[in-house]
Amino acid sequence: MDFDLILRNVSKHITLNSRESDYFISLLEPKKAVRNEFLLHEGEVCRHSAFVTHGCLYGYTVDHKGGEHVISFAPADWWIADLYSVISGKPARMNIRAQQDSEVLLLSRTKQEELHIRVPKFERFFRIIIENSLVASQQRIIDNLSLTAEERFRDFCRRYPTLTASVPQKHIASYIGITPEFFSKMRSRMSRKR
Amino acid sequence: MDFDLILRNVSKHITLNSRESDYFISLLEPKKAVRNEFLLHEGEVCRHSAFVTHGCLYGYTVDHKGGEHVISFAPADWWIADLYSVISGKPARMNIRAQQDSEVLLLSRTKQEELHIRVPKFERFFRIIIENSLVASQQRIIDNLSLTAEERFRDFCRRYPTLTASVPQKHIASYIGITPEFFSKMRSRMSRKR
DNA sequence: GGCAACAAATAATCTAGATTAAGAAATAAA
DNA sequence: TTTATTTCTTAATCTAGATTATTTGTTGCC
Numbered sequence: 001m002d003f004d005l006i007l008r009n010v011s012k013h014i015t016l017n018s019r020e021s022d023y024f025i026s027l028l029e030p031k032k033a034v035r036n037e038f039l040l041h042e043g044e045v046c047r048h049s050a051f052v053t054h055g056c057l058y059g060y061t062v063d064h065k066g067g068e069h070v071i072s073f074a075p076a077d078w079w080i081a082d083l084y085s086v087i088s089g090k091p092a093r094m095n096i097r098a099q100q101d102s103e104v105l106l107l108s109r110t111k112q113e114e115l116h117i118r119v120p121k122f123e124r125f126f127r128i129i130i131e132n133s134l135v136a137s138q139q140r141i142i143d144n145l146s147l148t149a150e151e152r153f154r155d156f157c158r159r160y161p162t163l164t165a166s167v168p169q170k171h172i173a174s175y176i177g178i179t180p181e182f183f184s185k186m187r188s189r190m191s192r193k194r
Numbered sequence: 195m196d197f198d199l200i201l202r203n204v205s206k207h208i209t210l211n212s213r214e215s216d217y218f219i220s221l222l223e224p225k226k227a228v229r230n231e232f233l234l235h236e237g238e239v240c241r242h243s244a245f246v247t248h249g250c251l252y253g254y255t256v257d258h259k260g261g262e263h264v265i266s267f268a269p270a271d272w273w274i275a276d277l278y279s280v281i282s283g284k285p286a287r288m289n290i291r292a293q294q295d296s297e298v299l300l301l302s303r304t305k306q307e308e309l310h311i312r313v314p315k316f317e318r319f320f321r322i323i324i325e326n327s328l329v330a331s332q333q334r335i336i337d338n339l340s341l342t343a344e345e346r347f348r349d350f351c352r353r354y355p356t357l358t359a360s361v362p363q364k365h366i367a368s369y370i371g372i373t374p375e376f377f378s379k380m381r382s383r384m385s386r387k388r
Numbered sequence: 389g390g391c392a393a394c395a396a397a398t399a400a401t402c403t404a405g406a407t408t409a410a411g412a413a414a415t416a417a418a
Numbered sequence: 419t420t421t422a423t424t425t426c427t428t429a430a431t432c433t434a435g436a437t438t439a440t441t442t443g444t445t446g447c448c
Contacts, residue, residue: 061336065340069339071335071336083332084332087325120314123317124310124317126321127317127320127321127324130321130325131277131281132281133328134277134324137328137332138265138277140335141265141334141338142255142263142265144338144339145371146259146261146263148404149404168426178405178406179407180425180426180427181405181407181408181426181427182404182405183426184427184428185405188427342434343434343435362395362396363395364395372434372435372436373435373436373437374395374396375398376434378396378397379397379399381397382398
């Protein structure tokens with residue numbers, strides 16, 4: 001199994017000796033998911049955070065009219081979870097699914113808490129990861145309030161060039177908060193212009 | 195000066211002995227702000243997190259068309275900062291302002307880092323605070339994508355009953371993502387119905 | 389008290405994006 | 419390779435909420 005990616009991810013923020021990194025790795029549970037497989041169904045309690053090593057996952061919610069809303073994409077080198085459920089132990093509001101055949105490393109909340117106690121540096125690591133997620137999440141709120149759909153799409157392309165090509169358009173449309181029909185219309189309008 | 199509130203806030207997540215809490219308090223810088231005073235101007239680097247002990251602050255951004263968007267309210271017992279700027283050291287995108295005459299306790303990022311080293315429990319404390327903020331922030335994204343303005347307003351009233359009465363309507367309108375004009379129209383429509 | 393500045397209400401008009409409905413392309417599956 | 423399923427496109431119509439403009443309350447403040 002390939003733990004290289006996650007160790008490099010961790011080492012961006014904290015430094016581990018080999019005993020610590022061995023211990024960390026011993027807590028991880030590798031898992032494969034085929035295309036379209038669910039890693040989490042809404043209503044289940046989410047007990048793990050997943051670090052993506054290959055492929056791409058995505059998280060989405062379903063509203064009371066049946067509309068699906070993509071909340072986050074997780075390509076390789078990203079973490080994904082229903083944090084609300086992980087923290088509170090209550091049923092998840094999110095579905096997490098594999099966009100393509102993917103591989104992840106699961107870290108259960110229980111093991112994560114052990115890790116915080118045995119190697120307190122990880123408290124710092126996760127604080128930093130979450131700080132960055134919060135900044136991104138707030139920026140997305142600002143963008144949704146102040147940019148047009150077209151501007152949000154351009155932003156998306158700039159920020160996630162890889163995803164732009166590899167995920168279905170309807171998921172991008174959903175992520176930026178518009179319908180697939182309008183997305184299509186918008187794109188043809190954009191290409192006509194230049 | 196009144197440190198009771200912040201100590202109770204901290205003790206929700208970690209336990210301090212009296213030496214630790216004295217040290218923590220020694221890092222805090224009390225500050226008063228009169229109504230409408232800015233604690234942070236967009237473009238400045240945000241070097242502190244503020245814990246509100248009295249009154250209420252709010253954070254907002256200004257888009258390229260001059261539109262203001264309220265990002266967060268911080269009544270007593272809440273933290274507020276432009277986290278992006280605090281973390282990156284880059285110019286803030288947010289303005290932070292006093293809604294009413296207010297009192298805050300400032301914790302500089304430098305002092306916070308000292309604190310993390312001397313009392314590592316605080317790493318945990320801030321991780322938890324930020325985890326909760328992230329959950330709230332993600333829920334707000336979901337709500338903006340899947341609820342109508344009226345539903346978002348009802349939600350707002352349920353979640354922040356105190357604020358509903360005490361902050362200007364245009365700020366609530368901005369927070370839930372609509373214009374003050376539409377907010378007014380919506381409210382009269384709502385009261386007509388029941 | 390009276391004037392200035394701001395906050396809220398009302399109404400007419402406009403628009404970004406939703407909805408509905410078909411068909412065309414592309415993928416998957418058999 | 420044919421069929422089935424899903425994704426994407428196009429187009430007509432519709433609507434939640436924006437914009438603009440005017441009026442009426444409020445809350446300062448000298």
